[in-house]
Amino acid sequence: MILIVDDIEANIIALKKILELHNLEVDTATSGEEALKKILKKNYSLIIMDVQMPKMDGFEVVEILAGNKKTKDIPVIFLSAVNKQKKFISKGYQTGGVEYITKPVDPELLILKVKTFLKIYNQQNELKIVRDLLAKEIEIRKKDQENLEIIVAERTKELVQKNEELEMRNHELQQFSWVVSHDLKEPVRKIQIFIKMIKERFLIQEEKSLDYIDRTIRSAERMENLITDLLEYSRLSSNVPPEETDLNLIVEEIVTDFDYLIDKKEASIYVGNLPVLNAIPSQMRQVFQNLIGNSLKFTKKDVKPVIAISSQIIASKSFDSEPSEDGKYCRIEVKDNGIGFDENYIDRIFMIFQSLNVRSAYEGTGIGLAIAKKIIEKHNGLITAKSVANEGATFILILPLTNEIN
Template identity: 45%
Template sequence: MILIVDDRPENIFSLKTLLELHGFRIDTAESGEEALKKVLHHSYSLIILDVQMPGMDGFEVADAILGFGKAKDTPIIFLSAANTEKHFITQGYTSGGMDYVTKPVDPDILLFKVKTFYKLSEQRRELIKTQNSLRSEIENRKKTQHELDGRIEELHSVLESLPQIAFTIAPDGQVEYVNERWYNYSEKISVFPQTHPDDVSTYKEWEKHFGEGTEYIKEVRIKELHTGTYRYCLLRIIPVRQHDVIMKWVGTYTDIHQHKLINETLEQKVKERTKELITKNEELEMRNHELQQFAWVASHDLKEPLRKIQTFSYLLRDKHCKDAPEAKSYLDRTIKSSERMTDLINALLDYSRLSVSSLFQKTDLNGVLNEILADLEVTISEKHAIINATKMPVIDGVHSQLRQVFQNLISNSLKFSKQGAFPQITITSELVKEKSFESPLSNEGKYCRIQVCDNGIGFDEKYLDRVFTIFQRLNDRRTYEGTGIGLAIAKKIIEKHNGIITAKSKEGEGASFILVLPLHQTVLEQHYEI
């Protein structure tokens, strides 16, 4: 827009008409003051200013405009009387977009000048606009750069604070930054720490990962400069991507020397310990074997002289003591003692034989019980004992051993019956869910719980441990016969069948022996005793 300032409306009119005819938009002011007001609020491409005006003249107005920042670059064309004012104009306003047109105005010249100035002004505006946008671009870039610097600085301070050796590698593969710890292992930023001769493949492997753009992890030994020793480190180099482009690689060496040494020591210790255990184990097996041999030989060799003592005592008693009752009584006692000793040795033999492993086979416990009841028939009828048994299961077991268990338990019940009462023995079996004495019943259970209950003299449960220990007797021998091995054998057999056994009792109120046995054995051979 062009501003025309003239105190004469007819001048304004003719100029306005002329310029509007050529497509310019026009604003007008009839005094210097009005012009200044307008300049304050609008931005003009050109001001055409009449010099001769009442009040503020053209020069004063131009001065004021120049002092006003917003319009100071606006070109001004003065309309002046030719000779009187030209001098001022050239003196005062040589710089800037100033010109003059003498009155009377030649429309062609004025139009030419207006066009030129207008064009200049428009170009200037464009220029300023471009400049401004450039400036803001520069500002932006400065800001981004500043942020980037900040981030790198942050990264470096983070890397510096790490307990590891840390470094960054530029996309071209050059190390660009290392933290302080790097220099414990390398003198120069451009040289990687020296690796152990056995770890030479490291650099090649890294090159491969670098080429593929994948993370690289490797355990290496690197040489510490001031000690000259190699330390175990975990080297890890990961690519840092921005918009799928690798911006840099961040690498660390984590010192794992201590862990490694501890691990190595541990491994060594475990090895030694295992070896020790194996040796111990072998030793134990040998000892155990020797012990079995010893038990076997001892009892076998003990039996021979004992049998002879019995044989000759019988001979003496039966053939030579007809008339010597006193001698006969002594011999009876000798025979009885040696018989007891035979029982003891036999029990010991049985116990030692248990250490030998045997095969599990399907064993019908009903059959086992029937065999025992047949064997004990005489004792049962002598004692008027009543024995009741429910249906027993078929289980994986060693027939002879299981038979011994029930034989010992039933004999026990018969043996420890109450004076003056008929022994009553009840044997029950039920399927249970798990291997525990209190396990709930279950038709699909994999274990059977068998109870042998009697109405005998019982025992105090505080002696429960001793009941199952070899040679531990709770009762005096005079009243109740026994070797003190039977229950120990039963316990050992049940354990070799992967079962459990316990007893419940109160003194004088009978005893219940409870066994829990698996129906099926997973390993078909019993473990060797150790």
């Protein structure tokens, strides 16, 4: 809405008619005092102000408007038929007017200027609304960010505390494992020693007694192996830095360690060219010792064991990945011609204390493959197996050549 302020009624009527012909909404005031009262109650987009008025002239009114936060941005066009000198025009601009027009007024020029200042005022209002919205949005986001930072800081503190507690408990658990291992192994060793002494010194001719003694010794040996395997399984959670590991040397050492059993079973072991990778050597040794040991253990009667170990460099961490010279992973297969197993039970063979074979026929603690799986996963790798009962088994490992240990 436009406010016309003039103390002469005829001037108001003429201006109002010009503006209303262009569909502009108009309000009027016949004095500065009346104008101020209306401006405080209503919102105006433009004021056309006569300069020469009794009591309070147009300059005084505009100075008051300029000092008020609510009204200082309303554009004011001064109109004057008397005060045409340069000093009055300058004063009009200094007090806050946007234009100073002398009478007689050119209606077309007046309308053009009125529409221009209305457009500018509306655009400024829109910008102000956008600016206010942005300011509010920034304030909201700032508060959200502060709240988020507080939440993150609190959560981080909780996680640090929990991690410290976990590390402490893990350390305590490792110490406990060592103590328990020692305390459990010691009486088992004494049982073995005393039973062997009884056998060698007092039961030389007692065949039935010797059988019971042999069974007791084997049970004690199984208990010792179980304690050792449990200790090894618990130690896998400790942090050990990886290093360059040549799997060829590790497998060569394991084959040497199994020399007696290999000769006894007349086994053949074929080892292809294995990769050098970033790993924990002692843990890689455990994996291949378990796999090769199982292939030598679970053999068919009257069939000489044949074990083949091969590897390929592959493109991705997948059992079905294509070979690639530039690949970042290796696929290793340990294949044998032993008793195998039913693939329906594939998940069970990697679980602790799970065995698919009769313990009286095949000695074992049921922990070896669980240890192997945990080690491979700790090295960011994969392990699985393929088999048909009584037709051998193939264990497949996927390992990264370079990696950070979990």
